[in-house]
Each structure stands twice: as C-alpha cells, then as structure tokens.
Amino acid sequence: MDWCTDSQYRSDYGSTPGQEFPEASVCAQYNIDLCDHAHEKGVLCMAKNTGYTSWPSDYAGGDVMDAGTFESYRNYFNWWDDAHLQGFLDNSKLVAIVHYNAGSNSDGNTCDYVLDKYQTRYESTNISFICESKPLKKYMHFNLEPSTSAPVDPTEAPVDPTKAPVDPTEAPVDPTEAPDNPGPLGVFPYKLKTQKGFASSDQDISVLQSNELTGTSDDWDTYIELGEETGNDTNPYKGTFFFSTPEGFDLALFNSVKLTINYYGPGDDGYYVDKRWQFQIRRYNTTLSKWQWLTLGNSGSMQDWVWSTVTFPLPSPHAENGGLAGLVHNGNPVKVRVRTVQDNNDIADIDYLELTFE
Numbered sequence: 001m002d003w004c005t006d007s008q009y010r011s012d013y014g015s016t017p018g019q020e021f022p023e024a025s026v027c028a029q030y031n032i033d034l035c036d037h038a039h040e041k042g043v044l045c046m047a048k049n050t051g052y053t054s055w056p057s058d059y060a061g062g063d064v065m066d067a068g069t070f071e072s073y074r075n076y077f078n079w080w081d082d083a084h085l086q087g088f089l090d091n092s093k094l095v096a097i098v099h100y101n102a103g104s105n106s107d108g109n110t111c112d113y114v115l116d117k118y119q120t121r122y123e124s125t126n127i128s129f130i131c132e133s134k135p136l137k138k139y140m141h142f143n144l145e146p147s148t149s150a151p152v153d154p155t156e157a158p159v160d161p162t163k164a165p166v167d168p169t170e171a172p173v174d175p176t177e178a179p180d181n182p183g184p185l186g187v188f189p190y191k192l193k194t195q196k197g198f199a200s201s202d203q204d205i206s207v208l209q210s211n212e213l214t215g216t217s218d219d220w221d222t223y224i225e226l227g228e229e230t231g232n233d234t235n236p237y238k239g240t241f242f243f244s245t246p247e248g249f250d251l252a253l254f255n256s257v258k259l260t261i262n263y264y265g266p267g268d269d270g271y272y273v274d275k276r277w278q279f280q281i282r283r284y285n286t287t288l289s290k291w292q293w294l295t296l297g298n299s300g301s302m303q304d305w306v307w308s309t310v311t312f313p314l315p316s317p318h319a320e321n322g323g324l325a326g327l328v329h330n331g332n333p334v335k336v337r338v339r340t341v342q343d344n345n346d347i348a349d350i351d352y353l354e355l356t357f358e
Helices: 007-013 024-040 082-090 111-122 205-209 323-331
Strands: 046-048 067-073 094-102 127-133 138-142 185-187 189-196 224-227 238-243 257-264 277-285 290-298 308-313 334-340 347-357
Touching: 024 290, 067 082, 082 094, 082 111, 094 111, 111 127, 111 138, 189 205, 205 224, 205 347, 257 277, 277 323, 290 308, 334 347
Parallel strands: 046 067, 067 094, 094 127
Antiparallel strands: 127 138, 185 347, 189 238, 224 347, 238 334, 257 308, 257 347, 277 290, 277 334
C-alpha cells in the first residue's frame, strides 16, 4: 500500500479506470489491520513508503508500525515530505532508506555522498542505509544501529540513578497488601490526559468505575465524552488513561489482562463497520528497549450509537510467560490510549473503563 493515502501519488497513479485506489481511510485501515495481525502473532511490522503522520489527509497507519522503509532514486532524493520520515525518528523507531542507482565520484552521487546528505538533512545517524551502486554493480549495506534507549515519555519523571523511575502523575499507592495467591484484580483509571482534540471536563474520572448506561439512555453526569461534533472531517482525538496497581501485586504472576469498556458512538450498524475509534495498551518491549502501543480493539466491535459493553483481551503472545510485567516497567503506571485512526467529526462516550488482570 505504498503511499496509498498520499494525495499526489493517488492523483498520479490511482485514477486509472478499473484500477482506482480505494478511499484513503480504507488504505490506512488495511495497514493498521495488517500490523495488528502481525502483533497478535508476536511479529513486528515495517511500513514501506508509508509515512508517520497524524495528518488526516495523509494518515496511513505509520504510527502503528514498528519501523519504516523509504525508497529513493538517483534523480529523486528525499521526494517525500520530511515529516513522514521524521515521525519515525522522533519516536525512536528504526528507519531504513533504500537508495537506487547511485553514481560515481565524478557526479557527486556516490552511496557515501547520498547517506551523508540524509544524515545531514535529518540531523541523525540513526538511519540504516542500503544503496545500489551503479559503478560497483552491487548493493552496499550501511548497517547503522538505531538508538537502544527507550524514548522519553513526557509524563514520566527524570530517571534517578539510585532508583527505578516513577511517573510523577501516578496515583497514591493502595496500602492494601496483595494476597500470596492473587486472584482477579480489577483497576480503574485515575487520570485522563488528552494529547489531541477535546474531552469533557464536567465529570470526575471516578464516574468510569460504574457501568450504568444501556440502550440509548443519556445521563451527562455518568460518562466522559471524547472528541466533539463538528463539520470538519479533520478533527482527530488522542488521549491516554492512567491506571495504578496496588502495592504488592506482581503482574508477572498473572496470565492475562483485558480491557472492558461501555461505549456509545459510531460502530457497526449492520451495513457499515466504523472502526475510527481505537483502543490500545502500552507495553515495554525489552528486546527493542522501548515502549510500544498494542492495539486491543476498535469501535467496529460496538453497536452503532447504542451503549455497548465490550471486552478486549491483550493478545496472548504479549501476556504469557510474565509478559504483563512490561505494562508497569520500572514502576510506571499502566496506560490505555483511545484515539481516532480515520477522518473524524464525531464523538465517543465512555461510561465504564476497567482493566482486569487474571
């Protein structure tokens, strides 16, 4: 799905009769579904000529991918928008550039020259580079390693070298001791941080601890509304719910976690499945030494504009063999992200939100 959402690319290549590209949002959702399937199998996924951007007109699911590959050519150096590649670098994701038909020293277009141009342009040496050298008649591999340090989370406190970092926004620890043999543990969010868009502020976060609404009932005091109804299709939302676990609970002792949500908004109306609202959980990948967002589900599992209580489990490859400990790496709170992944001009109401460890 190379640049399937890019307006210029769609204009140049996607309008041939009988070969028209699908809607850009369909392309994006295909990429997201494909990557989600890979993650469910415990496999990482790499975008190919798909940018990391939240621009609704160009969004192609790049932020869901674990890495990005970009292809350039002798006469088409860096032909994409810088922001598409920069997004991967800013989020400490691997970037690989494959450059074709590099020239000789005489024309200043050698593989070393092109690599230096890219490193200078992006002010980064964390770009892996594969270059086809025309004079040498072979591919040259510049195996540059990306940074192995985890990206800085703006909601987390600076690291104290004498102890594990603790998020300053973390809720007070529950003094209740955990049993030796922990049974099911249910936790609720103590904070919502909206990074993009609008969320209602009239209600306390504690309203999400009660599952009260059914059908099409509406009690403003019992739910939190995300997003806003506008006539503008470029109205994305992204927000993070913070959860804390009681002192003494070792998540490595649990085998599964599930997110239960009572949701009201666009969904499956029997004719069209609207997947615009996506629900993710954050987990630290010790192999890659970085945080990753794992998608649990989306609004396509809900009834359209009917209160729907749905449970999304964490895919088993990420939960088994002590994998749940990665949700609270170095004492950080568990985070669940809610966001839109398609053009959005609507809202989502949340009446209930619980994480259950079993």
